[in-house]
Amino acid sequence: MHARWTMAALAAAALLATPAWSQAARVYRWTGEDGVVHYGDRVGDGAPAAAVTLVAVEIEPAPVARLRLEQRDGLVLAWAENLLDGPIGVVLRASAGAAPQAQPALPARATVPARGRVLVARIAGTAAASAELRLEAVPGHPGARPQDIEYAWPLQSRQLYVEQGWGGRFSHDDAENRHAVDLAVEVGTPVLAARDGTVMQAESGFTATGTEERYGGRANFVRILHDDGTMAVYAHLDAERVFVSSGERIRRGQRIALSGNTGFSSGPHLHFVVQVNRGMQLQSIPFRMFGPRGILRFDDPQQAAPAPADDPSPSARAGASE
Template sequence: MKPALALLALLSLPVGAAELAQLSVHRQGGEQVAVAVNRSAGPIEVELLADQWQGMASEPGLPYRRVLGPGEQATMARLWPVAEGGRHELRLLAVPGPPHAQARDVVYSLPVEESDFELGQGFHGGWSHGDEANRYAVDLIVAEGTPVLAARDGTVVATMAGHAEGGADRSLAAQANFVRVLHDDGSMALYAHLQESGVNVRTGDRVHLGQVLGYAGSTGFSSGPHLHFAIQVNGGMRLVSVPFRMIGPNGYLPLKR
């Protein structure tokens, strides 16, 4: 019999995870039940952590990871106090996509009109393409409001359209509007820095090559209007960008420059 002791529970989600998953804790007899809900239209990997853990026990032990399907709700852990004054602070991490997917070698179509772009940063761009999630990304410099086109068929799994601010300040990195499209091999295309209210699709939509997804802007960490495009996979609770090929009006884009 688990002792019915008083406890204090706190919970939080890191920046970005709140768009993908929701964490709630419910009392059930002498226990508490931590429940995660996938708020996206694709699979996500979630991890339940305890930043504070005093006089508590859980089943399963923390940290605990699992994959949630689109819209799935699941119990992550049952918690109970084992000492007077038991307390905990829970945190839920969430990463889109099935873990350890292998991206196929696909030639992507140019996601803007052929006559309306200039190639900016390519792979390993020194200004903002240094982290694992964006190391293999390309910036296509276009005018504000340029239509952004699907570079490959897929399903829209997440969008953001409510941010208005942008500038050359890394603190704005999380303020970029975007569309994320899941492909049938588990890889995901990220179309980022879209205009405020500049998203033309909804989560769950099936999109096709050349379809207008939204409109280019300069939201988030951005020095001017452009489209940031990357192919990413879930490398196990972390987003990892992968090399890709893209065809333009004069053949393959020199993304490795």
């Protein structure tokens, strides 16, 4: 069982405005007693169960931010709108040709508070008319200062099997996932918050799974923002069993979802990682966790040598011990 979790930065091109991106949920179709065909994201009252069918709908991950361009006094004002319930970092770039005249000069960076908007740059009107602008956004405040916290076990199960740990060669070899762990567990196991925080993102509705890269952004997940600015991600959740909503305050030990096998994955598991925003890049950071039999200890991949290839034990393959 292997998995990859990626949070791609939003790339939005615009001349005067970018439309809102949307994520569709499952769509149901049924015929009422009056013979009228109905569609909806939930089945209406009185719909005969035998007449309800599920309509396949392609969905896309929800965006992190939106670029709004506003004309005023011969200038184009470039606003970044944060669509998350937590801070984000953004950078505005000219994607082709010479950068237009702007104040501040492009590329321009800004930090946008939860559900807020910030003026990123003022662009000369004549230059903006021919420029193609791109807004990139990354969750998290760039000034986050991680505290030394002991995280709780994130599963309502005493099973301990770390399938892939820090620096796993299959998919934990980039900055975003280097300190992630994949906890093998049966589909439908309750997932618990490992620390207090606020739900910053909650994605659900993705049902497909596979080991092709096209599944990389299709894992159901919950991102919880902690008070020190760090963020925990719980990924590859069940498509229909995410129990929390964006903006909700969460307590340590609270049930937030059921585990699944969605997105870039070859087997049922929970992908857990703690991240910060550093230089417009999500970076995973080391963490301490209390497991079913005591403190888990993960070898730092940048310091520890890899386990022997013929060692079959889960702890050796995962770089974890108790």
